[in-house]
Amino acid sequence: MTRQQTAKPRWSELAVGCAVTEAGSARYNRTGDWRSSRPVWEHAHCVRCGVCQMFCPEGCIQFEPPKDFPAADLEYCKGCGICVHECPTACIRMVAEEE
Amino acid sequence: MEERIGMESSIAIAEVVGRCDVDVVAAYPITPQTHIVEHLSEMVANGELKAAFVPVESEHSAMSVCCGTAAVGARTYTATSSQGLALMHEILFIASSLRLPIVMAVANRSLSGPISIWNDHSDVMSDRDVGWVQIFAENGQEAVDLTIWAFRLAEDRRVSLPVMVHFDGFIVSHMIEPILMPDHETVRGYLPPFEPLLRLDVDRPVSIGPVGIPDIYTESKFLQHKLVVDAYQPIVETLEGFGKYFGRHYHPVETYRAEDAEVLLCTMGSLSETAMTVVDRRREKGHKVGLMRIRLWRPFPFEDIYRAVGAVQTIGVIDRAVSFGGPPGPVASELKAAFYRKPQQPRLVEFIAGLGGRDVALADFERMFDVLLSTRKTGQVPPPAFVGLRE
Known part of the structure; x- marks a missing residue:
């Protein structure tokens, strides 16, 4: 699970020598924030084969309840589009991230 | 106990480094620092000093080894000069930013070119801004004293920064002088065991030296500047403590x-x-x-x-x-x-x-x-x- 990103540290809150003092803390780093587009699944055409999950270089696609369709964890998805390219039923499309 | 002896300053410095119970010496010989590391190497080879002597292939490696050994909590010493200090340059910043209390002697020598093995302060001034505490000794006695003091200051938990002890190459390093040499017990009485602020330990894993994204780099540099500025008070206090203990007084x-x-x-x-x-x-x-x-x-x-x-x-x-x-x-x-x-x-x-x-x-x-x-x-x-x- 990812943790809600905390406020940026003050100088007085930095660890000695800027060390990372908690093992496995890289999981807190949400690395999907520079994505320019995100994958969206058209559930009507998805056969839940799992090809997108296998090809995802970030390992960020999971089958999500209740209906167990694949979905990308957008805290890590970089928007590379490999899932779109590999999907045998062409049910995934990239949607621009716009704010 | 102190004994008054006639000794070359470099040899006296090496002897006193041994009495500081160093765990690791990683160094590459360079004129005019050579006698210090040669003598330390001899002391280790003869079994007189229970430490690891790492004969590295360059000063860049010497300082890299020092960073590693200081990070695991070993009392670490090295010495260099001139081109050697220049070759260490990039690692010097790492030692200070990781707050590794390495002690280093610098037998001050000019930089090439033309090639010159002789003394001036061009090596010091090229490494002015590396974030180390830097202090000057004027003669052999001071170099010996400030070497002992440097471990005390570097390892002071308020400071935890590397320290350079500068003295003039040849003029001090190769001079045979009367020196008051404290014995092992006396040095031990002054220098408590090294307790690092943070250590690399397989049972309590940490990562040191990670990337500092733009969000924290400014804060880290402010803190580093503040740490060196704030080292002033501990420096004055420990020099005073040195004076009380050894009877020789030094001031900024x-x-x-x-x-x-x-x-x-x-x-x-x-x-x-x-x-x-x-x-x-x-x-x-x-x-x-x-x-x-x-x-x-x-x-x-x-x-x-x-x-x-x-x-x-x-x-x-x-x-x-x-x-x-x-x-x-x-x-x-x-x-x-x-x-x-x-x-x-x-x-x-x-x-x-x-x-x-x-x-x-x-x-x-x-x-x-x-x-x-x-x-x-x-x-x-x-x-x-x-x-x-x-x-």
């Missing part, structure tokens, strides 16, 4: 016959001793001249400088390095910057002297004092001068 800035001086000459390193002789001569003639010796180079002792200068309006600064195309003297620039904060600035006469082993003789100091006295009289500050330059 020291003066000689400066009480009622009308002109002051500022020196760093072994030149001070020759300068004192000339101050004595001038005092006999009734000239009110004095000496200001900067011992602590980083953190720069601003307040001590203001106190030492007092109301003196004419100061000469001897620089033993050149900032090419710059002011040109690094120490003079520092003093100018210090006094720029004040409502009134003293007249500052810049001398570049003693480059690449050029002797600075009594007669040279006489001429420098002449210039200072005439500057005081006329109020005209001459341009920076290379002392002894053939024109």
Whole structure:
């Protein structure tokens, strides 16, 4: 699970020598924030084969309840589009991230 | 217990490093530092010193090894000089930013080219801004004393920074001097065991030296600057503690016959001793001249400088390095910057002297004092001068 990103540290809150003092803390780093587009699944055409999950270089696609369709964890998805390219039923499309 | 012995300063430094119970020495030999690491290597090989001696292939590797061993909590020592210090350059920043309390002797020597193995301060000045505490010893006794002190200061948990102990190559490093050598028990009584702030430990994993994204880099640099500035108080306290324990007293800035001086000459390193002789001569003639010796180079002792200068309006600064195309003297620039904060600035006469082993003789100091006295009289500050330059 990812943790809600905390406020940026003050100088007085930095660890000695800027060390990372908690093992496995890289999981807190949400690395999907520079994505320019995100994958969206058209559930009507998805056969839940799992090809997108296998090809995802970030390992960020999971089958999500209740209906167990694949979905990308957008805290890590970089928007590379490999899932779109590999999907045998062409049910995934990239949607621009716009704010 | 201390024993008065006649010994080459380098050998004495190596001996006392052994008595500081170092765990690791990683060093590459370079003139004029060689005798220190040769002797440490011998001590380890002979079983007299229970430490690891890592004979690395370069100074870059030496400092890298030192970072690794200090990070696991080993008391770590190295020594270098000139090109060797230059080759360490990038790792010096890592040692300080990771707060690794490495102690390093620097037998000050000029930088190439032309190739020169002789003494000046161009190596020091090139590594002024690496975030280390930097202190100068003027003779063998001071180099021995400040080496012991350096471990105490570096490992002080308020500080936890690497320390360079500077002394002039050959002039100090190769001089056979009478030295009061404290025995092993005496040094142990002064130096508590090393308890690092953070250590690499497989049972409590940490990552040191990770990337610092733009969101934290500014904060990390502010903190680093603050740590070096704030090291000042522990430095003064530990030097005082050293004085109480060993009976030899050191201060960030020291003066000689400066009480009622009308002109002051500022020196760093072994030149001070020759300068004192000339101050004595001038005092006999009734000239009110004095000496200001900067011992602590980083953190720069601003307040001590203001106190030492007092109301003196004419100061000469001897620089033993050149900032090419710059002011040109690094120490003079520092003093100018210090006094720029004040409502009134003293007249500052810049001398570049003693480059690449050029002797600075009594007669040279006489001429420098002449210039200072005439500057005081006329109020005209001459341009920076290379002392002894053939024109």
